[in-house]
Amino acid sequence: xxxxxxxxxxxxxxxxxxxxxxxxxxxxxxxxxxxxxxxxxxxxxxxxxxxxxxxxxxxxxxxxxxxxxxxxx
Amino acid sequence: xxxxxxxxxxxxxxxxxxxxxxxxxxxxxxxxxxxxxxxxxxxxxxxxxxxxxxxxxxxxxxxxxxxxxxxxx
Numbered sequence: 001x002x003x004x005x006x007x008x009x010x011x012x013x014x015x016x017x018x019x020x021x022x023x024x025x026x027x028x029x030x031x032x033x034x035x036x037x038x039x040x041x042x043x044x045x046x047x048x049x050x051x052x053x054x055x056x057x058x059x060x061x062x063x064x065x066x067x068x069x070x071x072x073x
Numbered sequence: 074x075x076x077x078x079x080x081x082x083x084x085x086x087x088x089x090x091x092x093x094x095x096x097x098x099x100x101x102x103x104x105x106x107x108x109x110x111x112x113x114x115x116x117x118x119x120x121x122x123x124x125x126x127x128x129x130x131x132x133x134x135x136x137x138x139x140x141x142x143x144x145x146x
Contacts, residue, residue, distance in 0.1 A: 007114050031128060036117040041080050042095060044109040055104060
């Protein structure tokens with residue numbers, strides 16, 4: 001088995017209300033932050049020869065509004 | 074400015090209903106997966122000398138139920 005992490009973020013340019021809310025809140029508290037985006041992370045163990053992107057494309061993300069990266073941990 | 078990603082996951086051993094749901098769904102579809110956990114990722118640009126963990130501890134996570142890692146991108 002291998003352990004992978006899938007980082008899922010709203011596509012660049014799409015509305016990201018959670019990211020906007022976090023950014024405003026941090027700015028209101030005096031921090032200099034930009035381009036805050038909030039997404040999901042899915043960590044899992046899969047078989048060594050499992051193609052992770054085929055799982056993610058079909059079962060985990062919405063490709064119209066989300067993009068992702070896979071990291072092996 | 075530097076770009077960072079904060080990976081936020083439910084603490085090991087705590088109930089993770091989203092992770093359970095994803096794991097069951099993938100198993101029902103024939104995949105061999107284990108230890109699925111679902112959390113959040115927050116990507117942002119901050120000042121180069123900004124201590125990111127102080128932001129995360131105070132404003133982003135609930136330390137009772139969540140743990141996190143910071144990655145520079």
